[in-house]
Amino acid sequence: MATIGDVARVAGVSRSTASYALSGKRAISEDVRRRVKDAVRELGYTPNAGARALATSQTMVIGLLAQFLEDEFAPAMLQYMLGVSNTARELGYDILLSTEADGRNALRRMTDSRMVDGIVLLNVAEDDDRLPILRDAPQPGALVGLPADCSGVEVFDLDFEEAGRTMVEHLHRLGHRELVLVSQPEHVVERGGAYVWRLQNAALAEARARGITLHAVFGPAQQPEVGRALHGLLDAHPDATGLLINNEAAAAALPTVLHERRLTAPADLSVVGRYSDEFARTFSLPYSSIESAPDRLGRMAVRELVRRIEGQVGPDEPHVVRFVSPELVDRGSTGAPRGD
Amino acid sequence: MATIGDVARVAGVSRSTASYALSGKRAISEDVRRRVKDAVRELGYTPNAGARALATSQTMVIGLLAQFLEDEFAPAMLQYMLGVSNTARELGYDILLSTEADGRNALRRMTDSRMVDGIVLLNVAEDDDRLPILRDAPQPGALVGLPADCSGVEVFDLDFEEAGRTMVEHLHRLGHRELVLVSQPEHVVERGGAYVWRLQNAALAEARARGITLHAVFGPAQQPEVGRALHGLLDAHPDATGLLINNEAAAAALPTVLHERRLTAPADLSVVGRYSDEFARTFSLPYSSIESAPDRLGRMAVRELVRRIEGQVGPDEPHVVRFVSPELVDRGSTGAPRGD
């Protein structure tokens, strides 16, 4: 493989001149620049990434820690990954991916050995055990998901409180007075998925403020349990006219359940979910939903991370905690309650 | 950050001795080994990956080129990625991930700049335009998917011919005489998804050999088109008693379609799909299916790739082309044809 030394020799200049001609970091005569470029083409030269990283202490690589936790919906994670990966590439960075169950190990390896310039953490828990390691690392970090302690890292998340309020408000305005909310399984919450609480508590508060009833339950995340759970719920609350779904598996199972019960949305039941548009398309879900914007969150996290990496924002400047406002995507699954 | 020089100083030895004490590549006195280990612990030393890569020309990184093509089912790709990523980690390698639409660019960048020791290509097309680049690269490559020309790379794929035969044979034995096969969209085939042809042609040949009827069609990959297409198919072939599905989107849409038609499998219609068990669980699919074994294929590809990388198989030894035999996972969706 050709080195910068080969390029220099062929171009008849010194290695430093060859390097500068390629980086443009100092003035180079037109003649020399041309000879260097020609040599590069002739030799098919590409800089050795490891050598460059060693010299510059920049790897142009971002570490991406994805976690595929049991009972969480793997396909949903993919959208975040793609948002991160594609944005990184646009900004000139490659992605070092870890899918290890033990994220702490992967994180330590990547940061300690200087394989990456920065880190993106996905699926962040309330009390995420990767955070202390990330804070101690010399590289900056960005999270998708809101932990209890946001110090030292950039944080991006959907505004789940607002999402909960929006769902309740939307159905209340349509005339609904009794609603059911199906959240993720309780052990997702216990593991640190505080977003489940955030949405649910805000929804409950909003319902209370509006004087309407909201039955909030945790649903399973697996088939066929989640289908049975949905049947049980609809049996238990025959007067409920609106269904709120903050549980991807439940959303995916709902069409079958409604068919089995001979129910149609919105004629018999109004339905609002919380998932991404991409998810809705993949699963052919016909329900209006709060867009969870995974690609947008991934993009934002990488953009801010790169600003940190490249020093466009100083190390003393405060870290960002940014919430994406939920948007309701209308797919026509809500309307006036039946009997109205 | 501590360097090997710091370790050496603290341990009171030379840098080379410190290095050897850690690698174990030459005999070291117990005393020195202990002092070096202590120094490592005290300083929290981790080798700089870039420096090591430069010195050894080994990065311990594998490049993973995933392609998310339009109209292909993104969640299915995730299973392959996880198989690759997890196996790589078990063998001591990290994953450099590319999700770029232009895989050729990503491939060239990774190989030319020596960021990786080897490459895994996912979603390989009949005439994949990344292959010439991979063959020219100094790093070995492994594919999941069968191209027309397998030279110079390790190839792993499901035996789609056998899968097609198995599906037909299974239903024929149960007494079915008229079947419908729904494949991926035709433009997936045109783009190079030869596996679609392989399964379909083998199924047609098997049906012919057994003297039964098989209607083979290409289905859409998107909602709601695929649902409508399924309805159209069942309308068009009212006497068909068995449905073969080689199209993930169609499989995901089928439960709804059958409910809408008040059909039950296998009482009214026997159904056999071709997808992974993980996929079936995620989408709550109750149909028997040919297991496409994405995790297993990913594992095999990485294992063989690492054997090449580490020189356990010589550069002159022939490359591997290995097919995974399809296994039929019985989920009870097939039986005797209705009216029998």
Place this chain on the structure above:
DNA sequence: CTGAAAGCGCTTACAG
């Protein structure tokens, strides 16, 4: 505008 040299942090023959 260009070159010679130092240095990034490792590993590994070479010498003893």
Place this chain on the structure above:
DNA sequence: CTGAAAGCGCTTACAG
């Protein structure tokens, strides 16, 4: 069993 030195392939002050 250990050390001094060279080298991996870059970049970037330092000098001219």
